[in-house]
Structure formats: C-alpha cells, structure tokens
Amino acid sequence: MTYPYVQAANDYGPRKGPVRAFLVHMAEGGGTVGFLSRHNPRGVSVHYVIEYSGRIVQMLAESHASGSLNPNAIRTDDGPEPYGASVAKAVMGSWWHDPNSAVISVELEGFEQKGPNIDQRNSLASLVADVRSRYPQMGLLGHRDFTNEKQCPGPYIPWPKLGGHGPYHPVPAPSYRIRIDPRATVRAYVLKRPKTGSTYCIESWTDTVWGPVGSSAAASAPVHRFTCDGSSAALTTLVTSGTYKGQHLRVGHGVTLEEN
Numbered sequence: 001m002t003y004p005y006v007q008a009a010n011d012y013g014p015r016k017g018p019v020r021a022f023l024v025h026m027a028e029g030g031g032t033v034g035f036l037s038r039h040n041p042r043g044v045s046v047h048y049v050i051e052y053s054g055r056i057v058q059m060l061a062e063s064h065a066s067g068s069l070n071p072n073a074i075r076t077d078d079g080p081e082p083y084g085a086s087v088a089k090a091v092m093g094s095w096w097h098d099p100n101s102a103v104i105s106v107e108l109e110g111f112e113q114k115g116p117n118i119d120q121r122n123s124l125a126s127l128v129a130d131v132r133s134r135y136p137q138m139g140l141l142g143h144r145d146f147t148n149e150k151q152c153p154g155p156y157i158p159w160p161k162l163g164g165h166g167p168y169h170p171v172p173a174p175s176y177r178i179r180i181d182p183r184a185t186v187r188a189y190v191l192k193r194p195k196t197g198s199t200y201c202i203e204s205w206t207d208t209v210w211g212p213v214g215s216s217a218a219a220s221a222p223v224h225r226f227t228c229d230g231s232s233a234a235l236t237t238l239v240t241s242g243t244y245k246g247q248h249l250r251v252g253h254g255v256t257l258e259e260n
C-alpha cells in the first residue's frame with residue numbers, strides 16, 4: 001500500500017536495528033501531521049499518522065528511524081495491564097534500550113482516555129496488516145510499555161483486532177461449519193477435504209440429496225465441519241459468487257455458514 005506522504009521534520013536517518021515492533025501512540029489532540037512536519041521541541045516523529053477521518057499519512061520511510069520514545073527514561077516495571085517492561089523486553093530483545101531504532105511508529109489523533117474512533121480503528125487494523133506483510137514477526141506495543149511518564153496510548157486500543165498486544169502469535173485459522181436447514185428441500189453439497197492456504201476453501205463436494213424434509217437422512221447430516229485459512233468474508237464470497245469445478249454452493253437457500 002502507498003499512502004499520502006508528508007515529510008516529518010525530525011528524520012533520524014536509516015534505522016540501526018531490525019523492525020521488532022509496531023508502536024502505537026495517541027496524539028492527545030489533532031493537527032498531528034502539521035505539528036510533526038515542523039520542528040518540535042522534543043524532536044518527535046513517527047512513521048505514520050492516522051487522522052480523525054481515518055486517513056493514513058506516512059511521514060517517514062520505514063527504513064528510517066523515528067523519534068517517539070525517550071531512551072533515557074525507559075521504565076523497568078510493569079502495569080497497568082497490558083503494558084510494562086516485561087512485554088517490551090519480550091518483543092524488543094536487546095533493542096529494548098534503544099527502541100527508536102527497532103520500531104515502526106504510529107500516532108492516532110485523539111485522546112488516550114477516549115481512544116480511536118471506528119474509522120481510525122479500521123485504518124489501524126489495515127495499516128498493521130500492511131506493515132506486517134513486510135515484517136511478519138513484529139510484535140505490537142504501546143508507548144506505555146516504555147514509559148512511566150504518560151498513559152499513552154491508554155486502555156482503548158483494540159489490541160485483539162490488531163493481532164494482540166505483545167509478541168506476535170499467529171491467529172489460528174478460523175474454522176467453519178456448514179449448516180443445512182433441515183426444513184429446506186435442498187440438494188446438500190457434502191464438503192470434502194478443505195484445501196488450506198488457498199482462496200478455495202472447498203476442494204470438492206458431491207451433490208448428494210439429503211432431503212426430503214423430515215427424512216432421517218436429512219436429520220442425520222445437517223452439519224458438516226471443515227476449516228480453511230480464509231476469512232469468513234472470503235469464504236462467503238467464494239460460496240455465493242465463486243465457482244469451482246463449475247458448481248455453486250447456494251448459501252441462502254437453506255445452506256448457511258457459521259464460524260465455529
């Protein structure tokens with residue numbers, strides 16, 4: 001993805017370290033891009049800003065270091081949950097003492113006691129996913145993991161939506177089941193051998209007829225379980241509009257998909 005770019009005034013040049021974490025701040029106000037495009041007293045800069053509108057603005061190349069943490073006042077204790085030095089060390093390793101060299105940073109306009117709005121939350125999730133596509137092992141941290149001077153970014157960052165605060169743990173592949181309404185007279189496709197790691201979650205099926213309504217056959221096989229690596233949205237797209245071996249799975253005609 002590319003984003004509108006406004007150069008930050010404080011560019012610390014090529015980063016010395018690897019990208020170990022994606023670091024979240026709340027800006028405690030708005031007008032952030034303008035503020036950071038000018039020299040500011042504490043030499044602050046970040047790679048990205050997410051404005052109130054949800055617009056993402058890039059301000060530094062990811063290959064350069066930002067200045068958004070004070071390396072001379074790094075905390076050594078923990079709390080309040082989920083923040084603290086223990087998780088910062090777990091993510092940063094030996095770069096814990098020089099975190100600006102090993103993070104990609106974002107400022108969200110708004111206040112730590114209110115948190116990001118829905119547009120900003122969605123943009124944050126897409127930005128994290130985009131950055132993670134380049135740094136798959138990066139953890140997720142907040143300013144509070146490194147300081148006792150501020151509460152930033154506060155309690156309202158949607159960490160689970162982003163992949164969880166702290167070291168990166170791959171999200172388990174979602175699991176789905178197909179439910180065939182026993183009241184429906186449909187030809188029930190029997191799912192076989194889900195194909196993982198593919199946009200096609202359904203490898204093949206037969207079109208055994210389970211009906212008619214109320215028959216023992218229909219009652220005995222209304223649910224088939226399968227898993228795939230796709231999201232439920234992708235799966236729904238597949239089964240409602242996609243074709244595979246020339247067949248459609250007609251969700252909505254007595255056939256539904258449910259996440260386990």
Ligand SMILES: [Zn+2]
Nearest residue numbers: 025026143152
């Ligand atoms: Zn902060």
